[in-house]
Amino acid sequence: MRRNMLDRIFREARTQNAWRDTPVGDETLQELYDLLKWAPTSMNCGPARFLFIRSPEAKQRLLPLMSPGNREKTRQAPVTVIVGYDLEFYEHLPKLFPHRPEARDGFAAEGRQAHAQETAFRNGSLQGGYLILAARALGLDCGPMSGFDAAAVDAEFWQGTSVRTNFICNIGYGDHAVLHQRLPRLAFDEACRLL
Amino acid sequence: MRRNMLDRIFREARTQNAWRDTPVGDETLQELYDLLKWAPTSMNCGPARFLFIRSPEAKQRLLPLMSPGNREKTRQAPVTVIVGYDLEFYEHLPKLFPHRPEARDGFAAEGRQAHAQETAFRNGSLQGGYLILAARALGLDCGPMSGFDAAAVDAEFWQGTSVRTNFICNIGYGDHAVLHQRLPRLAFDEACRLL
Numbered sequence: 001m002r003r004n005m006l007d008r009i010f011r012e013a014r015t016q017n018a019w020r021d022t023p024v025g026d027e028t029l030q031e032l033y034d035l036l037k038w039a040p041t042s043m044n045c046g047p048a049r050f051l052f053i054r055s056p057e058a059k060q061r062l063l064p065l066m067s068p069g070n071r072e073k074t075r076q077a078p079v080t081v082i083v084g085y086d087l088e089f090y091e092h093l094p095k096l097f098p099h100r101p102e103a104r105d106g107f108a109a110e111g112r113q114a115h116a117q118e119t120a121f122r123n124g125s126l127q128g129g130y131l132i133l134a135a136r137a138l139g140l141d142c143g144p145m146s147g148f149d150a151a152a153v154d155a156e157f158w159q160g161t162s163v164r165t166n167f168i169c170n171i172g173y174g175d176h177a178v179l180h181q182r183l184p185r186l187a188f189d190e191a192c193r194l195l
Numbered sequence: 196m197r198r199n200m201l202d203r204i205f206r207e208a209r210t211q212n213a214w215r216d217t218p219v220g221d222e223t224l225q226e227l228y229d230l231l232k233w234a235p236t237s238m239n240c241g242p243a244r245f246l247f248i249r250s251p252e253a254k255q256r257l258l259p260l261m262s263p264g265n266r267e268k269t270r271q272a273p274v275t276v277i278v279g280y281d282l283e284f285y286e287h288l289p290k291l292f293p294h295r296p297e298a299r300d301g302f303a304a305e306g307r308q309a310h311a312q313e314t315a316f317r318n319g320s321l322q323g324g325y326l327i328l329a330a331r332a333l334g335l336d337c338g339p340m341s342g343f344d345a346a347a348v349d350a351e352f353w354q355g356t357s358v359r360t361n362f363i364c365n366i367g368y369g370d371h372a373v374l375h376q377r378l379p380r381l382a383f384d385e386a387c388r389l390l
Contacts, residue, residue, distance in 0.1 A: 002200065005197065005200045005332070006230060006332055009234075009328075009332065010230040010231070010233045010234060010325075010329060010332075011230070011233055013233070013234075015235050026389060029387070029389065030383055033383050033386065033387055034383070035201060035205040035206070036205070037380040037381065037386070038205045038206055038208070038380065039204075039205060039208075039324070039327065039328065040210050040327065040337070040339055042339070042340075042341040042362070043341075044378045044380075046380060046381055046386065048386065049386055049387070050386060050387045050388075051387075051388050051390055052387060052388070052389050052390065053390050054389060054390065055390060058390035092381065092385075095379065096378060096379060096380070096381070097378065098378075119341075121316065121317070121320070122316070122320050122341075122361065122362070123320075125316070125317050125318075125320030125321050125324070126320050126321070126323060126324040126327075127324070128321060128324070129234070129320070129321040129322070129323070129324030129325050129328075130205075130324055130328065132234065132235065132321075133204075133234065133324075133325065133328050134205060137200070137201055137204065137205075142235070144235055144237070145237075146237040146238075146314075146317075166317065167237070167317065183239045183291060183292065183293075184290065184291060185232040185233065185239075185241060185291070186232065186241055186287065186291070188225055188228050188229070190287075191228065191232070191241065191243065191244055191245060192224070192228055192244070192245045192246075192247060193245075193246050193247070194221060194224065194247050194249060195246055195247065195248050195249065195250060195253035
């Protein structure tokens with residue numbers, strides 16, 4: 001059983017390129033967030049923001065901003081998540097990290113924008129990874145994508161906010177008949193060293 | 196059983212601040228990499244690099260570079276992983292993404308450094324998240340940290356390479372008696388929207 005779960009999350013999960021029309025209910029998206037939210041971020045800063053695109057109207061706003069090769073699969077997917085990160089995540093620190101009240105100012109103060117940006121991007125990306133693995137743990141398939149016009153997605157979906165788009169991920173139940181061939185990975189000795 | 200695994204990876208896992216002296220064998224680190232390596236990165240670029248610090252000698256090189264509050268727990272942990280990302284990850288694309296031979300030049304060409312840096316940091320961070328969750332899935336505890344002198348760690352451990360430090364993570368079996376109080380998370384409506 002443990003082996004099954006490791007296979008499902010890591011070893012046998014595959015990036016999907018086509019989707020069955022099995023829907024994903026809103027309660028599943030709630031369950032997904034209620035898993036991924038517990039995984040760690042520095043100072044519990046939790047900068048990731050998630051737009052779950054489900055309606056045809058919202059899909060139509062997104063599709064022209066995707067790279068041509070990503071449009072049809074994004075149209076098919078029951079849910080497309082725009083994963084963003086909030087550059088002003090620190091405004092929530094008084095609630096999220098209450099025992100250190102000065103934490104907010106370490107990011108909000110003059111001259112700390114680059115530090116805040118790096119923290120938001122690093123931890124927002126960690127949370128993007130948690131989203132993918134939590135979805136798989138719940139039996140969903142994922143199709144993460146970097147091929148889209150990020151400035152245009154920001155303007156269309158995050159206008160007037162301090163959130164920026166990180167990546168976009170289709171979620172649903174994949175059509176496993178049309179998977180690409182699995183690509184190789186770096187060997188342990190190429191990516192790791194023991195010291 | 197599925198519930199147990201979700202609890203272990205997400206709901207009940209906690210960032211550790213003290214460590215039992217139970218060792219973590221090299222074969223466990225190999226198993227850890229052999230899980231996390233399968234999780235997705237854009238163009239299969241896999242930019243993360245991992246230094247597994249186990250020996251007292253290597254620990255001694257690292258400890259003075261950690262923030263004071265992170266030193267004692269890092270000294271105790273059986274393994275401390277320096278999670279880095281390779282800015283020249285694209286040199287491996289001909290092997291990792293062989294069906295698109297022009298992929299390398301999209302990062303290596305003049306004027307593409309910022310794009311390569313962003314791709315390395317985003318995907319290296321995703322892989323850092325995969326490391327944490329894969330370790331938990333194998334029954335290990337984690338203690339990720341951002342409090343250290345990144346430039347000094349780069350100089351001490353990645354000198355002469357194109358790798359930069361992302362974050363540092365203790366791994367082992369935690370002393371659950373000394374956990375901090377669990378911090379709150381943003382509610383669904385604060386972090387997510389359904390469109």
